[in-house]
Amino acid sequence: MKKSSKTERKEQLHVLLRLLSYTKPHVKTIIFAFALLLIATIGDILGPILVKIFIDDYLRPGNLVFGPLVTLATAYLGIHIINVIVSYIQLVKFQEIALKIIQAMRVDVFTKVQSLGLKYFDKTPAGSIVSRVTNDTEAIKEMFVTVLVTFIQSSFLMGGILVAMFILNVKLALFCLLILPILYFIIRTYRQLSSKFYLDLRERLSQLNAKLSESLQGMGIIQVFRQEKRLRKEFEEINEKHYHAGMKNIRVDGLLLRPAIDLVYIGALILVLSFFGISSFNSPIEIGVLYAFINYLDRFFEPVNNLMAQLSLYQQAIVSASRVFGLLDETELAPVQMGNAGSIQAGEIEFKNVTFSYDGKRDVLKNISFTAKPGETVALVGHTGSGKSSIINLMMRFYEFERGEILIDGKSIKEYQEGELRRKIGLVLQDPFLFFGTVKDNIRLHNKELSVEEIEEAARFVQAHHFIEKLEGGMNHPVVERGSTFSSGQRQLIAFARTIAANPKILVLDEATANIDTETEEAIQTALAKMREGRTTIAIAHRLSTIQDANLILVLHQGEIVERGTHQELLAQTGLYHKMYLLQNGSVEKYVDVIS
The missing domain is CATH 1.20.1560.10 (ABC transporter type 1, transmembrane domain)
Structure with missing residues (x-):
């Protein structure tokens, strides 16, 4: 009008x-x-x-x-x-x-x-x-x-x-x-x-x-x-x-x-x-x-x-x-935290019948329920658009949800202060973001009070020190916008070091090893094994070889959990996970036989 x-x-x-x-x-x-x-x-x-x-x-x-x-x-x-x-x-x-x-x-x-x-x-x-x-x-x-x-x-x-x-x-x-x-x-x-x-x-x-x-x-x-x-x-x-x-x-x-x-x-x-x-x-x-x-x-x-x-x-x-x-005056604000739940101690995560829609019309998650205990790794697998990233987005409080509950240590995730969530949850994305500055600045991004020794220890922990030491200036090597002068694997290693330096209770890995070569991935997997000790880990993976040791694997399809279990249990079910495994391991003829 x-x-x-x-x-x-x-x-x-x-x-x-x-x-x-x-x-x-x-x-x-x-x-x-x-x-x-x-x-x-x-x-x-x-x-x-x-x-x-x-x-x-x-x-x-x-x-x-x-x-x-x-x-x-x-x-x-x-x-x-x-x-x-x-x-x-x-x-x-x-x-x-x-x-x-x-x-x-x-x-x-x-x-x-x-x-x-x-x-x-x-x-x-x-x-x-x-x-x-x-x-x-x-x-x-x-x-x-x-x-x-x-x-x-x-x-x-x-x-x-x-x-x-x-x-x-x-x-x-x-x-x-x-x-x-x-x-x-x-x-x-x-x-x-x-x-x-x-x-x-x-x-x-x-x-x-x-x-x-x-x-x-x-x-x-x-x-x-x-x-x-x-x-x-x-x-x-x-x-x-x-x-x-x-x-x-x-x-x-x-x-x-x-x-x-x-x-x-x-x-x-x-x-x-x-x-x-x-x-x-x-x-x-x-x-x-x-x-x-x-x-x-x-x-x-x-x-x-x-x-x-x-x-x-x-x-x-x-x-x-x-x-x-x-x-x-924009009202589309980040989700509000009530802020009276105290601090996150153990890091146990529980989803209870969570249903979510981005546009209010089509549900991208439907009745998601699972529990991830401290020291355990829960892996999310499924085809593109199945809802894996949406689960991470809700757990990180990037989006508000109205149906169902997400609990950490038995308390609603909405009740924790934002600062507490950000300190206790470490996120590593498939395409890590590096800021303009130095390597050192990017590793201690969350805490400017970290000492040089603590930063170097975090880099050694994830095997990033090998390539950092070869850089001109080492930790003081300049990082341009988005870290475009580094390889994908190098950016990922710096992101791992940044996460480890924060010492989180919960790890969220969104295809964190997707851009790393096989040799580097072996070193990262060793580091991840140490990182997961005593921590709750939620990992999104397309390559099933990277999550075979997960305590629980959730297979998502069109926003629903259609299968759950360990790697061996899911293979035995000969369902969607089994088909995905055959396809990724090059057994195309077997895969065709299975789906037919």
């Missing part, structure tokens, strides 16, 4: 008031800056009055007395010098406030992103989020840095000029007030049109960022499958829509900003000159008053033009702020 203009105005006002709420911590500085702004405005208004006095009282009558003229010139020069100093200080103060506000806002947005649940990231492109944190906050910064200062300064100056006009000539000042409704109509029309165009413009920019981010992350795949032309065409299409949205806005700017205001200014100038021309038939004209009025009129339209020019940035800021506040 299309929003009415009244609704849009209310929403824009709400966004503006919310933006202004960020000024509360800086009230004293703002008052000081306002006081300076008032002084600067008074200085701007007094200048033409002093010139008017010089013309009417001294120049036109030929009364060129040295003393008063020196006093008048000194006052005029002094006002301008003071005005320059005061304007500089107030400008610096307003800029300082603006930068502090944006600094606080960016921290708020980044903090909010950190608190969002994975369900939000599943449906929102990363580039779109980046656009809100960077581009949109930058647009808001421009509003605080230039727009609001210009609005306030222009309002002060326009108000002061109107007062000065009434002091000089009440009748003519009343005539000049007729231009205010016309200016209001132009401003209102511009805001209504530009807000729509800027919203479209920002959305297209967000799509450009999303497409760029996706392309950078998948550059290897793009080049392998020679999809450069297709991606370029998609990017060009989005860029073309961004161009058209920008052109619509440019046309509105070109019509309603300077040209329209200049037309009103010319009309006002004709009005003033006509007034003095008609008045000259009945009484002599005060040249000083004429000069002052024309000067004030010019000065009146200067802030109007400045204000109109800033309306463009204002609309961008309001649209950007609405997008940022939309992110700040």
Whole structure:
């Protein structure tokens, strides 16, 4: 449904008031800056009055007395010098406030992103989020840095000029007030049109960022499958829509900003000159008053033009702020922890009839029940999409579930504090993520207080020290973004060392050895055997050879546990696990015989 203009105005006002709420911590500085702004405005208004006095009282009558003229010139020069100093200080103060506000806002947005649940990231492109944190906050910064200062300064100056006009000539000042409704109509029309165009413009920019981010992350795949032309065409299409949205806005700017205001200014100038021309038939004209009025009129339209020019940035800021506040108001948060269950001691895990759906429509897990005791390894196997990763996601509290229970040491997983869960559960993924920094920084990621000796011990434990010692700088070897200069196996070993350094009670291994060569895997399996001692281990595996010694193997199919038992017990059942085992061991003919 299309929003009415009244609704849009209310929403824009709400966004503006919310933006202004960020000024509360800086009230004293703002008052000081306002006081300076008032002084600067008074200085701007007094200048033409002093010139008017010089013309009417001294120049036109030929009364060129040295003393008063020196006093008048000194006052005029002094006002301008003071005005320059005061304007500089107030400008610096307003800029300082603006930068502090944006600094606080960016921290708020980044903090909010950190608190969002994975369900939000599943449906929102990363580039779109980046656009809100960077581009949109930058647009808001421009509003605080230039727009609001210009609005306030222009309002002060326009108000002061109107007062000065009434002091000089009440009748003519009343005539000049007729231009205010016309200016209001132009401003209102511009805001209504530009807000729509800027919203479209920002959305297209967000799509450009999303497409760029996706392309950078998948550059290897793009080049392998020679999809450069297709991606370029998609990017060009989005860029073309961004161009058209920008052109619509440019046309509105070109019509309603300077040209329209200049037309009103010319009309006002004709009005003033006509007034003095008609008045000259009945009484002599005060040249000083004429000069002052024309000067004030010019000065009146200067802030109007400045204000109109800033309306463009204002609309961008309001649209950007609405997008940022939309992110700040996002309700798709990470699951809430009640936080009264104490600490995890043994690490026993129990799933009780857990049913889960990502979209609320199709269940990806159905009545999952099993128990993993301390020191035991429970392996999850099954075809792609069977629900293995979903079990891990729920246990790690990446997603909220409503049906069934997950218990650790007999207490609901929802009752543990988030910090306790993260400390006591160690997660190693198939594609480990390394952060920019050093090898040492990545191993002690969870605890910056770890000593060098503890970090080296963790690396030796998982057999990672062999390749780390060969690196230039060893533990201080630089890691680029995502660890792209390391092999898959090396990244995995660093991830293992990182997990071991945390000394968790529960291990979660999501295809943790999938990217490691056979020789390295043997060393890792030895390390994993030591890691599992006294710990509860949940392992997802596609290669059945890596989990043959598991205490319990759960075979999942379409979100349900269809088989359970040890390796030998499952082979004896000649069911789905048996078929998978025959297929992976190259016995295709036997597999065909079995499934037929």
